[in-house]
Amino acid sequence: AQTVTQSQPEMSVQEAETVTLSCTYDTSESDYYLFWYKQPPSRQMILVIRQEAYKQQNATENRFSVNFQKAAKSFSLKISDSQLGDAAMYFCAFTSNFGNEKLTFGTGTRLTIIP
Amino acid sequence: NAGVTQTPKFQVLKTGQSMTLQCAQDMNHNSMYWYRQDPGMGLRLIYYSASEGTTDKGEVPNGYNVSRLNKREFSLRLESAAPSQTSVYFCASRTGLAEAFFGQGTRLTVV
Numbered sequence: 657a658q659t660v661t662q663s664q665p666e667m668s669v670q671e672a673e674t675v676t677l678s679c680t681y682d683t684s685e686s687d688y689y690l691f692w693y694k695q696p697p698s699r700q701m702i703l704v705i706r707q708e709a710y711k712q713q714n715a716t717e718n719r720f721s722v723n724f725q726k727a728a729k730s731f732s733l734k735i736s737d738s739q740l741g742d743a744a745m746y747f748c749a750f751t752s753n754f755g756n757e758k759l760t761f762g763t764g765t766r767l768t769i770i771p
Numbered sequence: 772n773a774g775v776t777q778t779p780k781f782q783v784l785k786t787g788q789s790m791t792l793q794c795a796q797d798m799n800h801n802s803m804y805w806y807r808q809d810p811g812m813g814l815r816l817i818y819y820s821a822s823e824g825t826t827d828k829g830e831v832p833n834g835y836n837v838s839r840l841n842k843r844e845f846s847l848r849l850e851s852a853a854p855s856q857t858s859v860y861f862c863a864s865r866t867g868l869a870e871a872f873f874g875q876g877t878r879l880t881v882v
Contacts, residue, residue, distance in 0.1 A: 665811065689868045701861065701873035747813060751868055757802045757821040758829070759863070759871055763813035 658683050660750050662762035669738045670770050676723075677733045677765045679748030687753035690724070690731045695745040695764075704746070707731065735767075743769045773797050777862050777874035784852040784881045792847040792877050794862030801866045803845035805829075805837060807858040808876075814861065820845055852881045 659682045669675035681690070692704040707715045707724050714722050719739075723732045735742055748762040775796045784790055796803065801822050806814040806829075816829025818837040826837050834856060836848045845864075849856060857880050865871040 662813075691870065699859070699876045701863070701871075703870045706870060749871075753868060758816065758819060758827075759804060759865075760816065761806070761814040763811060 658750055658752065658758070658760050660748050660760050660762035662748055662765050664765045665763070666766045666768070668768040668770055669735075671738055671740060673738055674734060674736045675738055675767065677735075677746050677748075677767070679731045679733070679762055681729050681731065681748070681750045683729070683750065683752060685752045689751050689753070690722075691749040691751075692720070692722070692731075692733045693747045693749060693761075694742075695747065696741075696743070701747075705733065738769050740769050740771065743767060775862055775864055775872050775874040777860075777877050779877060780875065781878050782880070784849075784879065786853060786881060788852050789848065789850050790852065791849075792860055792862070792879075793844070794846065794864075794874060795844045796862075796864040796872070797843065798864060798872065799842070799866070800864035800872075801842070802864060803839065804863040804871065805835075805845070805847045806861045806863065807831065807856075808861060809858050817847065817860075852879075854881045857881045 661680045688709045690707045694702045705717045719736045745764045747764045751759045778793045804819040805817040820826045820839040823842045860877045862874040863871040
């Protein structure tokens with residue numbers, strides 16, 4: 657079974673600083689996709705970034721980047737120049753290319769931005 | 772473009788009552804999902820449907836049933852609601868391994 661673990665229930669960062677959110681996963685498959693979603697107080701789920709396991713290059717989207725370590729099964733999210741609007745719950749998610757279409761989420765990290 | 776639409780947005784039920792949560796997507800997605808979100812537990816998969824006519828259990832299917840009515844619609848039914856089913860429910864859809872698009876959620880309270 658696929659599992660996703662986020663070991664940091666809460667994190668805080670000073671505005672304009674950098675923060676890293678951790679995610680590890682467990683799978684026996686070699687071809688899969690990983691995602692980070694953001695959930696602000698509005699409850700809307702918003703895709704932040706996505707990484708394909710077959711790509712060695714880490715994905716980046718503006719101030720958001722990942723550190724994907726396939727051997728360690730680790731997929732952390734780095735937020736640079738943190739802004740007040742980054743305050744939200746962040747969820748890591750996993751899906752395999754095996755064909756069962758299941759999308760598995762971690763328990764989330766609540767990020768607080770300190771002005 | 773509506774995306775994923777869930778109804779209702781809020782609902783209060785008495786223990787033992789039944790109800791159906793509706794979900795519809797207009798993006799021609801093959802896969803649809805129902806999750807529940809509880810504090811400290813993230814999003815847990817209840818049921819999913821990889822294609823029209825198929826449904827599969829997720830992590831927490833007990834107490835729920837689903838119907839993939841057609842490609843657009845995927846409903847979640849609570850036959851006899853229990854207080855443990857108090858939660859926020861999300862429907863999502865996608866095609867292949869692309870990003871999932873979510874509805875705005877349904878806050879359900881069972882008293």
